[in-house]
Amino acid sequence: MSCSKPSNTPSPGDVLVVDNAGRDDEACVSDLITLEVRHSGLSGIVIWGLHRDTSELCVIRLPVVSQGALPRGPATTRRAGTGRARLRAIWDHLVTGDDFVLADDGVLCLPLDRAADIAEPASRIRDTERRQTARMNLGDSLRDQARFSGCLAVRAGWHDVPPVPPFHRRSS
Incomplete structure (x- = not known):
């Protein structure tokens, strides 16, 4: 087993290690990521954090080790009053x-x-993920769908950019 920096060309037997700082308020790995990892030849996923889509992960049959499951994926910061x-x-x-x-x-x-109000955008997300899964099963990797190579190229040019500060929950 080996762990390395993000790569568009992982080696068979590598394991995807996901550092989500042990967060317990969001799941950071889903069935799409797990299916992509399986299709890329990796041996499994280790997550410092939570996963979601447990039923689908059982069907994919790739070892996933996490701190647990939560149905919520990562949340984006929204201003109050967005109507969401x-x-x-x-x-x-x-x-x-x-x-x-x-x-x-x-x-x-x-x-x-x-x-x-919730069902409509949730259905759109579900349908998008199902289309992505179908494309992955036909050989179009999630990395290609998300143009991951381009993201890595942009990221490589960010040598002097300071890191983004970690997410902190506001106390009420």
Whole structure:
């Protein structure tokens, strides 16, 4: 087993190591990443953080070691008042009859009156990921779909750019 910097040409037997700083508020590896890793010939994934899409990972049959599963992927920073519905993990939320509850890798509670607002973008994400998976199964790697080589080329030119500060949760 060997670990190295990000590469567009991994060696068979390598393992993808994902450092998400042990975060427990988001999953950083999904079925798409796992399928890409399998197609690229890597032997598995080790995550300092969480994964999602556990049912799909079982079908892909690639060893994935993480700190656990959570259905939420990485969140982007949004300004207040964007009108986006908020998803909350059940341990942060008192579930009532006004909630729509979903379970797979974990449990999510959505305000029932916002379920339609949430379902439309969630369906778009699901459909996009299914198209990406289908393309991957036909040989079009996720790296190619995401133009990963171009990202590496741009990143190589960032020698003097200071690192982005880590994400810190605001206390309320």
